[in-house]
Amino acid sequence: MEPADGHPTIQHCMRSFEPYLAANRRTEKPVIHVSLNPHPDDVLTDEQLAAIGQEYMEKMGYGNQPYIIYRHEDIGRPHIHIVSLRIDGQGKKINDYKEWQRSTSVCRELERKYHLLPAEKQERRESLPLAVVDYHKGDIRHQIAGVVKPVMQGYKFQSIKEFKALLGLFHVTVEETRKTIDGKTCHGLVYAATDEKGDRVGVAIKSSKIGKSVGYAALQKKFFKSKQWLVKQPIPEGTKEAIAMALKQDTRQGFLQELTGKGITAMLYENAAGVIYGVTYIDHTSRTVFKGSALGKEYSASVINRQYGVVLPGKEEEVPVLHPTEPETKEPGLVEGLLDIFSPESYPYLGEDLTQSPYGKKKKRKRKGPYLG
Known part of the structure; x- marks a missing residue:
């Protein structure tokens, strides 16, 4: 039954699934979750996103099934999640043979129809947001x-x-x-x-x-x-060479700026005395994070400290580390008031896989659906 205000809640949507789930409790994975993500350069209206979602379900053989299309922007751009069932109204399981391959083919077809940027020419991973959290x-x-x-x-x-x-x-x-x-x-x-x-x-x-x-x-x-x-996949030699060149700079600021220009961020950790006791490199080209010692001693915190930090008397070769096995800092109050952190949600969040059936035992997490763009 539709809600009085015409805006169905998650509870209303889940109740529409219940007769299908009740008709077949033997199927191990009755829920299907698909994420369709157009490229950021593809500007689509809500109506176009809905049309793409509906056509996708029709071509995949789920057109007569109850399903939810949910618009989301949690990755910094509009995309849709679709949640439906693999059990039809008669309790029969819908054929999912080679579903992944068929889905990929349907996505390519929809890209051509709606003149979207083809995913095969793009990396199938989310790009980092351009803005920091404010x-x-x-x-x-x-x-x-x-x-x-x-x-x-x-x-x-x-x-x-x-x-x-x-x-x-x-x-x-x-x-x-x-x-x-x-x-x-x-x-x-x-x-x-x-x-x-x-x-x-x-x-x-x-x-x-x-x-x-x-x-x-x-x-x-x-x-x-x-x-x-x-x-x-060892750390690229180019990364080591870039850090070695940056270490020739006379100042810490020069060192950091030189690395930034090569697509590398260096995070330096120092104590109250100004001693640099740790360094973490973030290589944005290979998208890899690693500590300095992973590259070799010549790139470690002790070398950087001798170059840009404070060297204590008699400690030129060994930099003192205060409580090395403990976190550097702990933000006070970060976990206060979160006693319910492990409490289960009453209903699944549609931005994620539906891993729990209202009927029967907990299901294994499903593989993410294919990306559209």
Whole structure:
């Protein structure tokens, strides 16, 4: 039944799915979730996005199914998510044989019809936003989502420190949280905006409010995949050469500016005495984050400290590190008031995969749908 105001809620939409789910409780993965992302240069109206979504579902054989088309801008540009069911009105499972290949073919066809930029000529990954988060503008959750999602997708990093350094470029910080429930320790993440000095401002946002793709489990998986990738793909020699050339600059500012001109950001960590005890490099060309020692001793914090920091008497070869196994800083109050961080949502967020069926056990996370552009 339609709501009185004519604007259906997520609850109304989910109830329209219930008869289909009840007709077949045996199918392991009854829900389909597709994300269609036109190129940023493709300017489309809501009506055009809806038409593309409807035509996509028709061509994929889901035209007679109940489905939701949801317009989203969490990655800094308009795109749509489509959620539907693989079970028809008679309880039969819709054929999904070679669905991925068919979907790709349909997307290419729609690109030609609507004169969109072809995805095959573009990298199929989200580009970084052009603007940093500005907490004065409000709507912090969507601003932060527009940073952390493409960063998670497009860059390679192996630790929370490296991830945090990368987010800091866009005035975002992240912190791991822990909560013990029935003797079991659960982990989570919260994100927050920062000001020009890197200090946290505004309220913290639970990762669950942004999406599972930027949650604790996804981050650990990202660390593992990045480590595997870096084993097979060593840091480019060009990156090392660029840093070596920058180290010939007489001043710290000159060093940093030289690297910036080569598409590399260097994050220097120093203590109250002015001793540089750590360095993280962000190579925007290869989209890789790594600590200085990963390149070799000649690129490490000790070398940079001798060049641009403060060398303590008798410590020329070994730079003292204060509490090296602990985070450099911890923003006070970042996790205060978030005791419900691990509480489940009543209904799934349509910007993410639907991983829980109203009938039956929890389903495995589905693979993301194909991208349109």
